[in-house]
Amino acid sequence: MPISEAIVLGIIQGLTEFLPVSSTAHLALTPWLVTRLGLANWSDPGLTFDVALHAGTLFAILLYFWRTWIQIIRAALGGKVVRFSETSDDQRDLTPEEQRRERQLLWYLIAATIPAGIAGALLEKRIETTFRAPALVAAMLIIVAIIMWFAERSSKFNKPLPQIDLTDALTIGVLQACAVVPGVSRSGITIAGGLFRNFTREAAARFSFLLSTPIIAGAALLKLHHVMKEGLPPGMATAFAVGIIVSAIVGYITIAWFIKYLKTRTLTVFIVYRILFGIAILLLGYVGHYAG
Numbered sequence: 001m002p003i004s005e006a007i008v009l010g011i012i013q014g015l016t017e018f019l020p021v022s023s024t025a026h027l028a029l030t031p032w033l034v035t036r037l038g039l040a041n042w043s044d045p046g047l048t049f050d051v052a053l054h055a056g057t058l059f060a061i062l063l064y065f066w067r068t069w070i071q072i073i074r075a076a077l078g079g080k081v082v083r084f085s086e087t088s089d090d091q092r093d094l095t096p097e098e099q100r101r102e103r104q105l106l107w108y109l110i111a112a113t114i115p116a117g118i119a120g121a122l123l124e125k126r127i128e129t130t131f132r133a134p135a136l137v138a139a140m141l142i143i144v145a146i147i148m149w150f151a152e153r154s155s156k157f158n159k160p161l162p163q164i165d166l167t168d169a170l171t172i173g174v175l176q177a178c179a180v181v182p183g184v185s186r187s188g189i190t191i192a193g194g195l196f197r198n199f200t201r202e203a204a205a206r207f208s209f210l211l212s213t214p215i216i217a218g219a220a221l222l223k224l225h226h227v228m229k230e231g232l233p234p235g236m237a238t239a240f241a242v243g244i245i246v247s248a249i250v251g252y253i254t255i256a257w258f259i260k261y262l263k264t265r266t267l268t269v270f271i272v273y274r275i276l277f278g279i280a281i282l283l284l285g286y287v288g289h290y291a292g
Helices: 003-016 023-036 046-064 066-076 096-122 124-128 134-154 166-180 186-196 201-230 237-262 268-286
Strands: 082-084 091-093
Touching (some): 003 023, 003 237, 023 134, 046 066, 046 201, 046 237, 066 201, 096 166, 096 201, 134 186, 201 237
Antiparallel strands (some): 082 091
């Protein structure tokens, strides 16, 4: 694999894993688009490189939310918990009610992860094959954009993350299971689910990102298991390392920027982008620029 391809795909993964535009769609379509447009001859990077990209974004989200995860786990285990931000050392003791909510949050995250885990296990073969058809990806980009638009229109934006309940978590978890289809966007559909449950945009994004941690970790470990059995293909070691580093750096920057963005902005720009991108893919297919 050319290093230039590893860098480009690492940047795309770092950006699109956390923005509501579907990382799987962009990773599946980028080599196809580059080749069809005559810019280069890129092939699907395959399972090995997927491991690198997922490992990089896993490092990014663990690094950004490490304080939050420590807080959640300590609360769940009954330890003393303090409130601190991801980006500063400011902290204070939590009230008993706040500690109770922190304990609940871990179990809500676990419950919300189960539907996606089941869907991934049952549909693993289709995820890697038929679900990656460009026409299906384009359709999902547009359909979920419309869902996000309805979520923006209907939400009251009045529920912060500490007020999450089991119904909220399960609703978002079931929607996350739909993200096994490329083009849906795990972050897009889960943030929309949070908005349908009247979360603030920032709270919806935070829960979406926390919820992504076990999913990304599970996907990376599963793919790593397959790669370890077969070994790295010749010449992939450098691309593997580059993919991890680039996707981790870009992913961290994207998380920080997107959470700040949602404090004052809407999802409109991402909705419009998804629709335009989906239409462009369908038009390219219509004029015969892809097979199948």
